[in-house]
Amino acid sequence: MKLKLLFSVFILFLAVHTIRAQELGVDVIKNFNFGKVAVTGWWGTVTLDVANGNLGRSATGTVELKSSIYHPAELYLYHQGSGNSKVTHIVAPGTVILTREGGYTRYIYSITMWPPPPYNALKNHPVTVYLGGTIGIADYATNPGGIYTGSLQLSIIYE
Numbered sequence: 001m002k003l004k005l006l007f008s009v010f011i012l013f014l015a016v017h018t019i020r021a022q023e024l025g026v027d028v029i030k031n032f033n034f035g036k037v038a039v040t041g042w043w044g045t046v047t048l049d050v051a052n053g054n055l056g057r058s059a060t061g062t063v064e065l066k067s068s069i070y071h072p073a074e075l076y077l078y079h080q081g082s083g084n085s086k087v088t089h090i091v092a093p094g095t096v097i098l099t100r101e102g103g104y105t106r107y108i109y110s111i112t113m114w115p116p117p118p119y120n121a122l123k124n125h126p127v128t129v130y131l132g133g134t135i136g137i138a139d140y141a142t143n144p145g146g147i148y149t150g151s152l153q154l155s156i157i158y159e
Contacts (some may be wrong), residue, residue, distance in 0.1 A: 004152045013034050024080040024122070024158050028073070032108065034135055035070030037063050043138050050114040050132035072133075073152075077119060078126035087119040091155040092131070098148035106148050108133045 034046045035057060044061025050072050059065050079085040092111040099105050111133040120128045131152075137143055 006110035010128070012148050013074040017074055017159050023079055023083060023158065024085045024087070025076075025077040025078045026080075026156065029073065029076050029128070030071055030074040032073045033069060033071050034131065036066040036068035037137065038066055039063055039137055039139060039143075040099040041139070043136065045134050045136050047110075047134040050112055050130040053130075055130060055132075075129045076126060077122060077129060077156075079122035084121050086159050087122065087127075087156060087158045088116050089117050089157040090129070091157070094152065096152050098132075098135070098150040100144070100148045102144070102147050103141060104146075104148070106135050106137065106143055108135050108150070108152075110134045111152075 026074065032048065034048060034121065037046055037059065039062060041062030044059055046061030046063055047058050047060075049056045049058060054156070055072055057065060057070050077087060090113060092113070096108045096111070097105055098108060111131060114130050114132070115127070119125075121131075
């Protein structure tokens with residue numbers, strides 16, 4: 001049996017607006033974009049890696065990466081007003097559900113961030129935070145290509 005080569009593009013949308021909690025500001029600069037891939041068998045994964053600031057992409061299983069634009073999610077954290085904010089921790093969910101018209105779903109998991117908190121003195125030193133993660137991709141019948149969307153909520157603990 002000959003396996004088909006199929007192309008897909010996956011994007012996870014973060015809320016595209018500025019969040020202001022008293023004196024802490026968070027802007028969404030980019031959403032997740034896992035890029036184009038080909039699934040030549042049953043299952044595999046695509047990971048956006050942000051460790052140590054090396055923004056890369058890798059695949060496992062029967063998933064092949066295709067030349068395309070891809071990038072991790074990107075947040076900009078800053079302090080506004082008097083005083084100074086220090087972010088001590090950011091909590092990401094364990095799994096985020098992505099959906100596509102027709103009722104198809106995928107999941108993003110193992111969400112990582114770089115640089116990791118704490119972020120000190122945001123008033124004078126705002127920080128760009130990159131979010132990476134992994135999605136599982138099954139065959140075309142289970143997960144047809146297209147744009148999958150979802151929302152990701154982060155809890156940001158600061159003082």
